[in-house]
Amino acid sequence: MKTIDGTLYTERKDLQTKMFGIECYAPGEKTVENLFVRMTSGTTGGSPATALLRFILNKAALAFYEYAKPLLVINARNSTGLLWAQIILNQYAKPTRILFLNKKDIEHPLISSVIADFQPRVIHSVVHILNFFIDKLHGKKVSAFSKKITKIHISGEPPTQAFLKKLARIFPKGKIELRYAANELGTIAIDCPYLAKRYRGEAFQAYHPVNPVSIVASNQNGVGEIAVFSPTLDHYLTGDAGKIIKEKCRCGSTETLLLYGRMNYDIINCVGATFHIAEVERVFSLLRKYVADYYLEIREIFEEGKTLGSMTVKAVPTVKLQGMQDGEAFVSECIQKHLQLTKTRRLNDLIDAGIFLSPSILFVPSLLWPGKKIRMRKVND
Amino acid sequence: MNETRLSSAKNRKLERLYDFIEAIYHSKESSFYKSVWGNVNPKDGRIDYYSLPTIDVKHIIQHEFDKRLYVKNGLFVKVVYGNDIPFLIAVTKDSIGQESYGGILCQRPLVSFENSHESIEKGLWFYGKNIMPLAAEDNLDITLMVAERYGVDSIVGDTESIKKLLSKAERYIDGKKITSIILVDFCFDADCNGSLKKYFPNAKITLVFSLSETGSLGLACEEKADGQTFHPSENTLIETDEHGYLVATQLIMRPTPIIKYRTRIKIKMEKKSCFCGSELSFSIRN
Numbered sequence: 331m332k333t334i335d336g337t338l339y340t341e342r343k344d345l346q347t348k349m350f351g352i353e354c355y356a357p358g359e360k361t362v363e364n365l366f367v368r369m370t371s372g373t374t375g376g377s378p379a380t381a382l383l384r385f386i387l388n389k390a391a392l393a394f395y396e397y398a399k400p401l402l403v404i405n406a407r408n409s410t411g412l413l414w415a416q417i418i419l420n421q422y423a424k425p426t427r428i429l430f431l432n433k434k435d436i437e438h439p440l441i442s443s444v445i446a447d448f449q450p451r452v453i454h455s456v457v458h459i460l461n462f463f464i465d466k467l468h469g470k471k472v473s474a475f476s477k478k479i480t481k482i483h484i485s486g487e488p489p490t491q492a493f494l495k496k497l498a499r500i501f502p503k504g505k506i507e508l509r510y511a512a513n514e515l516g517t518i519a520i521d522c523p524y525l526a527k528r529y530r531g532e533a534f535q536a537y538h539p540v541n542p543v544s545i546v547a548s549n550q551n552g553v554g555e556i557a558v559f560s561p562t563l564d565h566y567l568t569g570d571a572g573k574i575i576k577e578k579c580r581c582g583s584t585e586t587l588l589l590y591g592r593m594n595y596d597i598i599n600c601v602g603a604t605f606h607i608a609e610v611e612r613v614f615s616l617l618r619k620y621v622a623d624y625y626l627e628i629r630e631i632f633e634e635g636k637t638l639g640s641m642t643v644k645a646v647p648t649v650k651l652q653g654m655q656d657g658e659a660f661v662s663e664c665i666q667k668h669l670q671l672t673k674t675r676r677l678n679d680l681i682d683a684g685i686f687l688s689p690s691i692l693f694v695p696s697l698l699w700p701g702k703k704i705r706m707r708k709v710n711d
Numbered sequence: 712m713n714e715t716r717l718s719s720a721k722n723r724k725l726e727r728l729y730d731f732i733e734a735i736y737h738s739k740e741s742s743f744y745k746s747v748w749g750n751v752n753p754k755d756g757r758i759d760y761y762s763l764p765t766i767d768v769k770h771i772i773q774h775e776f777d778k779r780l781y782v783k784n785g786l787f788v789k790v791v792y793g794n795d796i797p798f799l800i801a802v803t804k805d806s807i808g809q810e811s812y813g814g815i816l817c818q819r820p821l822v823s824f825e826n827s828h829e830s831i832e833k834g835l836w837f838y839g840k841n842i843m844p845l846a847a848e849d850n851l852d853i854t855l856m857v858a859e860r861y862g863v864d865s866i867v868g869d870t871e872s873i874k875k876l877l878s879k880a881e882r883y884i885d886g887k888k889i890t891s892i893i894l895v896d897f898c899f900d901a902d903c904n905g906s907l908k909k910y911f912p913n914a915k916i917t918l919v920f921s922l923s924e925t926g927s928l929g930l931a932c933e934e935k936a937d938g939q940t941f942h943p944s945e946n947t948l949i950e951t952d953e954h955g956y957l958v959a960t961q962l963i964m965r966p967t968p969i970i971k972y973r974t975r976i977k978i979k980m981e982k983k984s985c986f987c988g989s990e991l992s993f994s995i996r997n
Contacts, residue, residue: 357818
């Protein structure tokens with residue numbers, strides 16, 4: 331917990347020790363119908379963050395219900411499938427139907443014909459799972475359902491241009507709607523077509539908040555940490571950097587939230603793998619005699635119907651490394667061998683599985699740090 | 712007195728069955744059963760249930776999902792595996808709520824099935840009773856860590872999934888705090904039951920005979936407690952075909968109703984009164 335300007339905020343790390351909001355649960359009461367156990371897991375085996383989420387029928391939810399079309403939810407978590415099934419089948423959304431698929435389902439060789447039988451019109455997913463799903467469909471006959479998809483809701487990490495192009499190719503009639511959401515909070519903000527047009531090409535995502543948001547400890551440009559008020563977590567710090575602009579949008583909204591990514595760039599997601607800054611620093615500490623300074627650029631690239639992860643390391647070599655015959659290969663090998671990117675897999679496992687390319691190592695004489703050292707960034711080419 | 716009561720209950724169930732068959736036959740939503748049944752033989756002005764042919768999984772797979780739906784909306788659709796071809800089956804909150812999984816002896820259940828669709832469906836069953844379930848994830852450690860933090864007091868799952876939970880449960884949860892275990896499956900492993908009793912000494916163990924496509928069909932007899940004898944659920948009719956395969960009918964308006972559905976499971980029926988008072992029981996033949 332952290333107190334800022336007299337307000338007590340809950341942080342993600344607080345959720346790693348207990349189940350927040352459990353006192354809201356009253357077994358046997360009607361209020362249970364909108365209450366859900368939510369969890370997130372750390373990539374390197376850390377304790378999961380857990381909290382109860384009270385689903386609120388806000389603007390985003392109502393917009394969702396309006397579709398009343400067969401909805402395909404693709405997500406890695408069964409608890410997310412349960413949440414969607416419960417809220418979709420409640421009194422507000424009865425005129426629709428829902429099919430949930432997790433990673434195991436997606437890997438079934440006959441899943442595309444099962445989906446075609448369901449005839450979905452709307453897909454709701456998160457970037458890395460949807461990416462995985464599309465890759466699994468590669469080479470299969472999917473036109474029976476892919477051309478009938480009219481809307482795709484995506485939450486999670488901001489999608490890259492490569493990913494959006496891939497989506498447009500598979501689902502040519504699918505209008506893409508982005509959401510800023512978190513497992514423990516639900517939907518925080520939604521995009522709108524006017525915002526997308528207005529801020530196209532910017533280094534941030536623009537959304538209209540649907541839950542009470544504020545910016546904490548902002549700098550002179552108004553950028554600070556995004557805090558959200560939720561019934562179960564009270565004032566909660568998301569760990570994301572953002573800015574709020576009061577402006578009237580053509581859609582009628584009066585507030586815009588600009589999302590810049592993680593505070594301190596401490597987490598980057600790429601093709602289902604997660605780069606944690608602590609893990610990156612651990613690996614480079616093994617190389618401290620060889621690398622004096624470093625900076626990582628992480629990308630998703632689209633090749634032969636597949637999205638691959640790619641990493642470029644700009645490294646300042648020490649004298650010792652300069653004296654080695656194949657210094658780049660040495661650094662690359664060390665990173666591949668040690669960098670843990672999923673709960674069970676290191677970079678070399680992901681390279682062997684054809685998910686990541688071998689890292690490119692570029693030796694540079696020095697790195698310029700205009701402000702705080704930002705060790706890694708996701709580059710959206 | 713008791714016999715009279717039982718007989719009138721039986722008559723009411725038969726009445727419901729005949730009404731149900733008529734409603735399905737004349738439904739405007741789907742002609743799935745009409746196409747399978749063909750010309751039906753009326754008896755006393757009603758469709759003769761006993762002359763209707765059975766259906767099986769092939770009939771379901773051969774028909775498009777939408778064309779076999781008698782309820783079109785408010786559907787949770789699940790994928791049923793275990794056959795050569797996976798297929799879709801839908802349930803509604805109403806149909807899930809009418810299934811029997813024994814009495815509710817818990818407030819914080821962990822729902823854990825090999826097939827995630829089953830975990831969600833059974834989770835919805837608990838929501839229908841205003842109980843918040845925890846759905847198991849594919850990652851066992853995460854599931855158990857969260858279960859411990861939630862303070863689970865009961866576990867509902869299939870044999871495979873519960874066996875996996877048992878392999879690691881000791882590291883995360885205190886077995887003595889579990890008061891109820893509901894095993895939902897179509898075959899039960901005596902070794903697994905033994906391990907459950909050992910690790911969860913205070914838990915009441917309920918065995919529910921169930922298939923993904925039909926839902927709960929019967930509960931194990933608590934009096935006999937042999938883990939092999941089941942009594943049909945309240946809304947279920949159990950028969951056998953000429954080869955001894957279980958044929959089930961459910962008096963529940965499921966999106967695709969279960970009427971004379973022939974399974975691949977051989978059973979032995981017994982029509983004499985059980986110690987517990989039930990008139991009909993069936994046991995699974997190996």
